[in-house]
Amino acid sequence: xxxxxxxxxxxxxxxxxxxxxxxxxxxxxxxxxxxxxxxxxxxxxxxxxxxxxxxxxxxxxxxxxxxxxxxxxxxxxxxxxxxxxxxxxxxxxxxxxxxxxxxxxxxxxxxxxxxxxxxxxxxxxxxxxxxxxxxxxxxxxxxxxxxxxxxxxxxxxxxxxxxxxxxxxxxxxxxxxxxxxxxxxxxxxxxxxxxxxxxxxxxxxxxxxxxxxxxxxxxxxxxxxxxxxxxxxxxxxxxxxxxxxxxxxxxxxxxxxxxxxxxxxxxxxxxxxxxxxxxxxxxxxxxxxxxxxxxxxxxxxxxxxxxxxxxxxxxxxxxxxxxxxxxxxxxxxxxxxxxxxxxxxxxxxxxxxxxxxxxxxxxxxxxxxxxxxxxxxxxxxxxxxxxxxxxxxxxxxxxxxxxxxxxxxxxxxxxxxxxxxxxxxxxxxxxxxxxxxxxxxxxx
Amino acid sequence: xxxxxxxxxxxxxxxxxxxxxxxxxxxxxxxxxxxxxxxxxxxxxxxxxxxxxxxxxxxxxxxxxxxxxxxxxxxxxxxxxxxxxxxxxxxxxxxxxxxxxxxxxxxxxxxxxxxxxxxxxxxxxxxxxxxxxxxxxxxxxxxxxxxxxxxxxxxxxxxxxxxxxxxxxxxxxxxxxxxxxxxxxxxxxxxxxxxxxxxxxxxxxxxxxxxxxxxxxxxxxxxxxxxxxxxxxxxxxxxxxxxxxxxxxxxxxxxxxxxxxxxxxxxxxxxxxxxxxxxxxxxxxxxxxxxxxxxxxxxxxxxxxxxxxxxxxxxxxxxxxxxxxxxxxxxxxxxxxxxxxxxxxxxxxxxxxxxxxxxxxxxxxxxxxxxxxxxxxxxxxxxxxxxxxxxxxxxxxxxxxxxxxxxxxxxxxxxxxxxxxxxxxxxxxxxxxxxxxxxxxxxxxxxxxxxxxxxxxxxxxxxxxxxxxxxxxxxxxxxxxxxxxxxxxxxxxxxxxxxxxxxx
Numbered sequence: 001x002x003x004x005x006x007x008x009x010x011x012x013x014x015x016x017x018x019x020x021x022x023x024x025x026x027x028x029x030x031x032x033x034x035x036x037x038x039x040x041x042x043x044x045x046x047x048x049x050x051x052x053x054x055x056x057x058x059x060x061x062x063x064x065x066x067x068x069x070x071x072x073x074x075x076x077x078x079x080x081x082x083x084x085x086x087x088x089x090x091x092x093x094x095x096x097x098x099x100x101x102x103x104x105x106x107x108x109x110x111x112x113x114x115x116x117x118x119x120x121x122x123x124x125x126x127x128x129x130x131x132x133x134x135x136x137x138x139x140x141x142x143x144x145x146x147x148x149x150x151x152x153x154x155x156x157x158x159x160x161x162x163x164x165x166x167x168x169x170x171x172x173x174x175x176x177x178x179x180x181x182x183x184x185x186x187x188x189x190x191x192x193x194x195x196x197x198x199x200x201x202x203x204x205x206x207x208x209x210x211x212x213x214x215x216x217x218x219x220x221x222x223x224x225x226x227x228x229x230x231x232x233x234x235x236x237x238x239x240x241x242x243x244x245x246x247x248x249x250x251x252x253x254x255x256x257x258x259x260x261x262x263x264x265x266x267x268x269x270x271x272x273x274x275x276x277x278x279x280x281x282x283x284x285x286x287x288x289x290x291x292x293x294x295x296x297x298x299x300x301x302x303x304x305x306x307x308x309x310x311x312x313x314x315x316x317x318x319x320x321x322x323x324x325x326x327x328x329x330x331x332x333x334x335x336x337x338x339x340x341x342x343x344x345x346x347x348x349x350x351x352x353x354x355x356x357x358x359x360x361x362x363x364x365x366x367x368x369x370x371x372x373x374x375x376x377x378x379x380x381x382x383x384x385x386x387x388x389x390x391x392x393x394x395x396x397x398x399x400x401x402x403x404x405x406x407x408x409x410x411x412x413x414x415x416x417x418x419x420x421x422x423x424x425x426x427x428x429x430x431x432x433x434x435x436x437x438x439x440x441x442x443x444x
Numbered sequence: 445x446x447x448x449x450x451x452x453x454x455x456x457x458x459x460x461x462x463x464x465x466x467x468x469x470x471x472x473x474x475x476x477x478x479x480x481x482x483x484x485x486x487x488x489x490x491x492x493x494x495x496x497x498x499x500x501x502x503x504x505x506x507x508x509x510x511x512x513x514x515x516x517x518x519x520x521x522x523x524x525x526x527x528x529x530x531x532x533x534x535x536x537x538x539x540x541x542x543x544x545x546x547x548x549x550x551x552x553x554x555x556x557x558x559x560x561x562x563x564x565x566x567x568x569x570x571x572x573x574x575x576x577x578x579x580x581x582x583x584x585x586x587x588x589x590x591x592x593x594x595x596x597x598x599x600x601x602x603x604x605x606x607x608x609x610x611x612x613x614x615x616x617x618x619x620x621x622x623x624x625x626x627x628x629x630x631x632x633x634x635x636x637x638x639x640x641x642x643x644x645x646x647x648x649x650x651x652x653x654x655x656x657x658x659x660x661x662x663x664x665x666x667x668x669x670x671x672x673x674x675x676x677x678x679x680x681x682x683x684x685x686x687x688x689x690x691x692x693x694x695x696x697x698x699x700x701x702x703x704x705x706x707x708x709x710x711x712x713x714x715x716x717x718x719x720x721x722x723x724x725x726x727x728x729x730x731x732x733x734x735x736x737x738x739x740x741x742x743x744x745x746x747x748x749x750x751x752x753x754x755x756x757x758x759x760x761x762x763x764x765x766x767x768x769x770x771x772x773x774x775x776x777x778x779x780x781x782x783x784x785x786x787x788x789x790x791x792x793x794x795x796x797x798x799x800x801x802x803x804x805x806x807x808x809x810x811x812x813x814x815x816x817x818x819x820x821x822x823x824x825x826x827x828x829x830x831x832x833x834x835x836x837x838x839x840x841x842x843x844x845x846x847x848x849x850x851x852x853x854x855x856x857x858x859x860x861x862x863x864x865x866x867x868x869x870x871x872x873x874x875x876x877x878x879x880x881x882x883x884x885x886x887x888x889x890x891x892x893x894x895x896x897x898x899x900x901x902x903x904x905x906x907x908x909x910x911x912x913x914x915x916x917x918x919x920x921x922x923x924x925x926x927x928x929x930x931x932x933x934x935x936x937x938x939x940x941x942x943x944x945x946x947x948x
Contacts, residue, residue: 118590119890217885217894229885231897302930305696309926312693369699374686377699377919378741400506403855404701404935410752427754430855431892433507436591438566439858440936441869442487444473444803444850 027318029288034276035343039322042329048274059085064278064337064382067415068093076255084268087261088275090252094261097245099353099390104241104422106397108134111429112147118432124155126213126235129163129183134238137172156213158183172239186210190239197250202243206418209234236421244418278382280346289314292351295358304355304366308348315344338373341383345371352391365395378411386412393426402430466947467654468928470677471666474802475636475659477831479621479629481599482554482561483613485839487852488657491679494939495640495655496537497599497623500528500547503940505932507855509593513542513600513624515579523588530579535645536602537622544581548573549603551583559611562839565861565868566598599623626650626943635659651946661802670695670923676947678923679938682804683740689923698922701935703750704852706809706915708797711844712873716793721773723910726846727763728770729820730813732915738808742918747903748859750917754892755857755899760907762914767820786821794823798837799848801828810848838871847871854936860887863906874911 030036038045050056059074059082071089075082112131121127132147144166151163162183166172177188186205193202212234219228256264265275286292291311296303319340323331333339348371355364368391373383380386389408396405409423476489481497484490502512511517516529534542553559554567572584585592605617621629627640627650636659642650658675660666667685669675671692681689681697689695708726710717717723732744746762749755771781779786779793786793797813799806807828814824829837837843851862860883861869865876879902886898907914922933927948934940 115892122891215891215894217889226885226888227881229882229894229898231894233891233893301932305926309693316693370696374690374697374919374921376741377683377686378743400508401701401935406752406754407701427896428892431754431895434594434856435890436589436594437854437856438569438595438597439856439860440490440566440854441858441861442485442490442852444486444488444800444852 025289025314025317027314027316027321029285030281030314030318033281033285033318033343034273034279035339036318036322037273038277038337038339039326039330039334042327042333044271044273045333048271048277056082056085059089060277063089063092064342066092066380066382066385068096072251072255081270083255083257084265084270085274087252087256088265090248090255091261091265094245094248094252096387096390097241097248099387099394100416100419100422101241101245102356103390103394103397104238105134105138106394107422107426107429108238109138110397111425111432114429114432118435121150122215122233124153124213125233126151126154126156126159126211127233129154129159130210130235130238132163132166133172133187136166136170137239137242141170156211159211183211186237186239190243193243194246194250197247197254199244199247199251202240202247203418206237206240207420210237211235234424236424238421238425240418240421278342278346280350281343286347291347292354295360295363299360299362301362301366304351304363305370307351308367308370311344311347315340338382341373345373345383345385345388349385349387349391352388352395356391356394361395361398364391365399368392368395380411380415384411386415397426397429400433402426402433406430466652467656468652468676468945468947469656469658469674470679471658471660471669471675472679473659473661473663473666473804474800474831475638475657477835478613478618480601480611480613480615480618482550482559482563482601482611483618485562485835487679490936491938492638492657493599493623494625494934494937495627495942496621496625496629497601498534498625499599500530500596501593502597503934503937505941507935509591509597511593513547514593514596517593519589519592523590523592524585526583526585526589526592527576528581528583530581531647532579533647534624536604536624537628537643538602538605539645540602540604541578542600542602542624543578544575545578546600546603547581548575549606549609550598550601553601553606553609553611554598556609556611559609560613561611562868563598566595569595627655648943650943652942655942663804667923670925673925676925676928680804681921681923683742683918684738686740686919686921694926695923696926696931698924698931698933700920700922700933700938701855702852702920703753703855703857703917704850704920705745705748705750705917706848706850707912708813708915709847709849709872709912710910711842711846711871712875712911713842714845716777717845719777720909721777723913724908725770725773725777726817727910727913728766728773729817729822730763730913731765731816732762734816735809735812736916738812739805739918742916744916745914747907747914748863748912749857749899749903753857754896755903757900757903757907760904770820781821784821785823792823793821794825795845796825796827797846797848798827798829798844800834801830803848803850806848813848842871842873852936858887859883859902863902863911872911874906874909876905876909879905879909 049060055074055077059071062071062074068089072086075086075089128147128150132144132151135147136144148163148167152160154160158181162181165184172187173191175184175187177185179185189201193199212232215231215233217229220226252261253259258264292307322334348367352364352367355367368388371388373381389411392408393405405426413419413423472488474488476492479492481493484493498512500512500514501509504510513531513534514528515531518527530544536542551567551570551573554561554564569586570583571586574582576582602622605622626643626646628643629638630641631639638657640655642653663682666678667689670678690697710723712718736742743751744762746760747757774786779788797810799810810826814826817824838847861867863870863874863879864883865880882898882902886895889895924931929946929948930944932941932944
């Protein structure tokens with residue numbers, strides 16, 4: 001039977017085989033990419049990025065290095081084009097914080113529900129208030145009601161009062177910034193920041209606990225003999241993630257003067273290279289190289305890896321051809337700016353985000369991990385876009401690999417210390433999920 | 445036309461090969477010293493065990509416990525007893541049926557103090573085992589257990605291959621192991637490689653028909669073998685090799701999270717290492733960044749956790765070279781500088797650094813460390829031990845001055861065995877009642893904030909007491925040929941999901 005099939009297939013190849021389909025890619029399909037334009041038109045690139053005398057150049061350097069805040073500040077020289085470029089950088093930042101806001105929601109929901117299931121809520125704790133606040137902020141009023149009712153048992157009067165007020169109000173807005181209750185003042189701060197995009201009051205407090213409560217662990221002299229222990233149970237502000245996402249989005253629309261800052265940039269008279277530089281590849285280009293077309297319905301990691309292999313074949317061909325044909329300036333740009341790897345990384349970031357939106361976290365994880373430059377795995381670099389780590393955190397959380405999510409978050413913390421609260425809550429989740437496990441350790 | 449001829453030939457070759465097949469050859473820095481899960485101490489042993497043996501439960505790809513040799517289980521209302529119905533269709537590699545007697549035997553052998561099992565702690569929570577019938581067993585717990593299945597992943601051994609529960613490391617089983625797992629060990633080769641074949645009686649299809657573990661102690665050489673396709677997998681790649689492997693389109697890198705750190709461990713049972721000031725002085729004489737540089741990138745550490753750990757205390761900085769401060773401590777201890785050397789009573793300060801000869805890059809690190817300490821006026825001898833000598837001198841006899849080694853932890857990051865006064869892996873002999881109390885409190889607590897607070901305090905205390913100088917953690921990546929498909933790597937045991945792997 002096998003021989004029969006072999007002969008049939010061989011005949012099929014012999015009669016109808018198309019050698020062109022099996023030919024190695026030439027890289028031509030990527031000619032229209034921004035990366036190719038930079039390499040083949042270095043003069044145009046120089047015009048777009050400007051020279052050392054302009055803030056615009058600093059803006060491009062910052063954008064290349066994925067330092068979006070610095071890019072926004074450097075680009076925003078008050079000129080119309082400067083504002084548009086600042087908008088581009090602001091959109092990148094806003095998208096990153098949207099990714100992180102999603103992570104925030106997953107983490108907070110999962111942690112508190114797991115805490116309740118695994119051990120029950122500590123008696124008198126303000127934890128239900130934080131859980132209720134998060135649920136209300138996320139639009140889950142049923143969960144919020146249930147949690148805030150439990151918060152009425154909190155020992156701290158301020159927590160009980162805030163829970164009562166939230167329950168009565170039914171939403172997180174409309175609180176005054178002048179009230180005595182610090183938890184309600186916090187709500188007012190967030191509302192204002194979301195309205196006007198001024199995030200400084202939020203950023204200043206993001207690394208401090210929303211509130212803390214002492215935990216007295218009694219001694220067990222008659223049993224295990226353990227002495228008493230006093231610790232502080234600190235809860236960070238669950239609203240921070242959403243406020244930053246909304247606030248940075250507000251900044252982007254403010255700069256654009258348009259409700260859709262992306263459209264504002266795309267429809268502007270900016271040089272098309274300036275619109276595309278250090279971005280990904282358009283869908284038509286990916287279709288041309290048959291990457292990420294017809295995805296499987298399952299969350300198939302192997303499919304994702306296959307797409308990356310195919311992309312690499314085309315990129316390798318393009319890079320080889322570009323280097324061979326480019327001028328000295330073009331070659332220098334290709335190497336100094338790591339253009340092939342940056343381009344690759346942005347494409348894979350786009351595919352990773354799409355996979356998450358399509359509820360394929362394993363696929364997203366594969367795309368994001370394969371995008372990283374492993375010479376600097378723990379750093380944000382031109383290749384290692386911070387959103388790759390945000391995708392990894394989300395994908396790991398959604399696939400039960402909570403402890404591994406913390407590894408990815410650790411990469412972001414130095415540049416985004418505002419994520420400390422998120423780190424602590426994911427830590428809590430990792431601990432709760434592994435409470436009953438027996439630790440294993442080995443040498444080497 | 446030429447292409448068509450080649451197509452036909454290739455097709456013919458392809459279809460003449462078995463549907464699944466080809467050996468997956470993977471490298472270990474050192475071959476497992478013993479193939480008996482009751483005595484497992486190294487990661488290479490743990491990885492091999494994962495191929496040969498099974499536990500009652502296993503992690504699925506979402507790290508939830510699912511039945512393996514267990515089929516169903518019922519937990520009593522008070523959570524102190526669990527009745528487990530076992531698989532009836534599992535067989536040992538020699539064809540003998542797996543039964544509840546094997547489970548009872550394994551637990552009793554591990555608990556038996558005469559066995560000297562390194563894994564005894566994994567069954568300490570089980571008070572009693574009762575065999576109900578050939579496929580049912582009842583476990584009685586010391587304390588109520590909310591999710592006992594999470595702790596029932598230790599590997600089960602065949603009762604019929606041992607003479608009793610007084611197990612010994614030297615039992616013949618160590619070289620003739622049999623399990624119920626997807627692979628059987630068929631051959632030890634002269635070059636220290638181990639050949640495994642798919643278990644034909646395994647209940648699921650085993651797609652990779654053969655596995656070969658090759659001992660390749662040189663990490664550089666491991667990477668070259670993968671480049672030249674003489675291996676299909678490296679379980680851990682050094683950071684300095686990542687870039688070249690990443691550029692090889694026939695290789696894919698798989699990050700996996702192991703909480704592992706390198707350290708210098710002092711023998712607190714010997715002078716002058718019994719004095720924390722001496723140990724702190726050593727910490728102040730070492731340039732950890734310079735030591736790490738030849739290996740590649742990583743994170744310097746100040747305590748017994750990696751930086752992403754919930755328990756890492758970020759307020760505690762890593763030791764930084766400070767020769768002035770180090771000198772102060774040595775002088776407090778009665779040492780004085782005579783010429784180039786530190787001396788006491790006229791005798792030069794001299795110590796020996798011991799490392800396992802197969803620890804990746806240990807030679808470079810030890811030689812550099814020797815240079816640093818000698819430049820600071822200490823005479824340093826170095827020695828590299830093979831596996832047997834390491835187990836004897838370090839694990840059993842505690843016969844060393846300073847060791848350079850590495851610990852790897854699963855996601856629980858339970859350091860109790862290494863630092864508690866009663867810890868079974870407390871090589872340094874460290875003892876602190878405060879740390880013991882904190883470790884015990886952390887273990888008992890179900891409140892993540894209490895655990896974090898207690899263990900962050902442990903981090904700070906251990907850093908200060910310095911029974912070890914914590915060096916660094918390195919990123920863990922496995923590298924596999926692109927011919928190996930459907931790869932998912934377990935963050936600790938690596939091969940847990942090997943049944944899904946296949947070779948093109």
